[in-house]
Amino acid sequence: MTSxxxxxxxxxxxxxxxxxxxxTAQRLAVLQALDDSPHATAERVFAAVRAGLPGTSLQAVYGVLTAFTSAGLVRRxxxxxxxxLFERRVGDNHHHLVCTGCGAVHDVDCVVGEAPCLTPSDARGFAVAAAEVTxxxxxxxxxxxxxTP
Amino acid sequence: MTSxxxxxxxxxxxxxxxxxxxxTAQRLAVLQALDDSPHATAERVFAAVRAGLPGTSLQAVYGVLTAFTSAGLVRRxxxxxxxxLFERRVGDNHHHLVCTGCGAVHDVDCVVGEAPCLTPSDARGFAVAAAEVTxxxxxxxxxxxxxTP
DNA sequence: CAGTTGTCTTGATCAGTTCAAGATACCCGC
DNA sequence: GCGGGTATCTTGAACTGATCAAGACAACTG
Structure with a gap:
């Protein structure tokens, strides 16, 4: 892998x-790192990027991830x-399954009963833009x- | 107020x-502070507690909140x-409405269509214990x- | 190929939270 | 009512994750 x-x-x-x-080389490396581990911390992306680009700084990775996030290329x-955590799957309104033991994260395509979670019973006058389910x-x-502590 | x-x-x-x-006096004060502001940060609780108990330390508040959380008295x-954020409403599986502008938080009793969110379409072998909707x-x-930046 | 602009490096700083050791106060039993 | 045992609080420090600022550098435009 790591094509x-x-x-x-x-x-x-x-x-x-x-x-x-x-x-830039760093940006390509960040995207590839996120392909290899789809739910990675900045620190973890940094380690992966640094494997291929030894001179890269942690702040560069934070900068790239921030730029990608506000550009809509990755989701935080x-x-x-x-x-x-950062992931490349974006714009498909999927949710997450998090292990309380080891912290592992998996994607969940959607919830049974379609997307009822997008509408709270009482929006309190809010303009609801998104619903996030964990x-x-x-x-x-x-x-x-x-x-396993 | 502040009964x-x-x-x-x-x-x-x-x-x-x-x-x-x-x-203890600090613990009572923390609960009362959470009654007055139902979604408060540790810092905010600290300020409220300190108003009545000037000698209280921030770490005491953290300790109380941690103890309450693991005892199930408050939810984090x-x-x-x-x-x-800490809140006293606990055990009723309600969700939250968060303002992306000012950070205000409101409770949402439940989602339309009852509680379908408790069952992901594919649990990936996980033993799902809770679902959190934001x-x-x-x-x-x-x-x-x-x-208003 | 040179200029302009955005990106990266280096170094410092911050907020939020947690840890550790000793002093203190709560609660139980007498 | 009062002392002992133990949980809790105070003080002080440290740690992680993340952000900011200034200058060096590299990518795209014409």
Whole structure:
């Protein structure tokens, strides 16, 4: 994996450029890192990027992730108790399943009964723009293994 | 407001004691502070407590909130981009409406269509224990007032 | 190929939260 | 009512995750 062939890289570059951003080695590396681990912390992306671009700084990664987030290229989620996570799946209104044991995160395409969660029973006059659903539970590994502090 | 009469205080004390915790002035003050502002940060609770008990330390407030949270007396929520908020409404599986403009938080009793959100379409083998829904939008005030950075 | 502008590096700073050790106060039993 | 045991509070420090600022550098435009 970690496809570094020209084709894949070009695809990434097109995405970046069409978002109105300049294409740099660091930015390509960040996108590839997020392909490899779809729910990564900034720190983790940093480690992955640095593997291929040793001179890269943590602040650069934060800058890239911030730019991508406001450009809509990546989505930032912040499960309670965890550092911010970044993912490339964007614009498809999916939700997350978080393991309370190990912190593992999985995507959930949607909720049964379609998307009723987009409408609260009483919006209190709010203009509701988005609904975010987080499911908390134990992943298969943590169900098997008793407590791993 | 800020009822300090014996009756109300006694009710709070009973709640604390029945959770297996000792009753102290700081703990009573924290509960009352959460009654006055139902979605408060630790810092905000600290300010409210200190108004009545000048010698109280911030760490004491953190300690009380942590103890209450693990005893199930208060619930801790962490909307993305905000500090942790604490609330007394607990055990009724309600959700939250957060203003992206000013950060105001309101409770939402439940979602239309009952509680379908408790069942993801594909649990991936997880033992799902809870579902947390956060609605993002603009509150009436922020809809009226254009951008207040 | 040079200019302009956006991006990266370096270094410092911040908010929010947690940890540790000792003094203190609550609650139980007598 | 009062002392002992233990949870709680105070003081002080430290830690993580994230952000800001200034200058060096590199990507795209013409």
């Amino acid at each position: 570094t062939d020209a084709t894949a890289t070009d695809t990434l570059a097109v995405g970046i450029r069409s978002a109105g951003l300049k294409v 989620i912040e499960p309670a108790g965890s550092a911010a 499911f908390w539970g134990l992943c298969p590994s943590c169900r098997a293994a008793p407590a | 300090t009469d014996a009756t109300a205080t006694d009710t709070l004390a009973v709640g604390i004691r029945s959770a297996g915790l000792k009753v 929520i962490e909307p993305a981009g905000s500090a942790a 609605f993002w939008g603009l509150c009436p005030s922020c809809r009226a007032a254009p951008a």
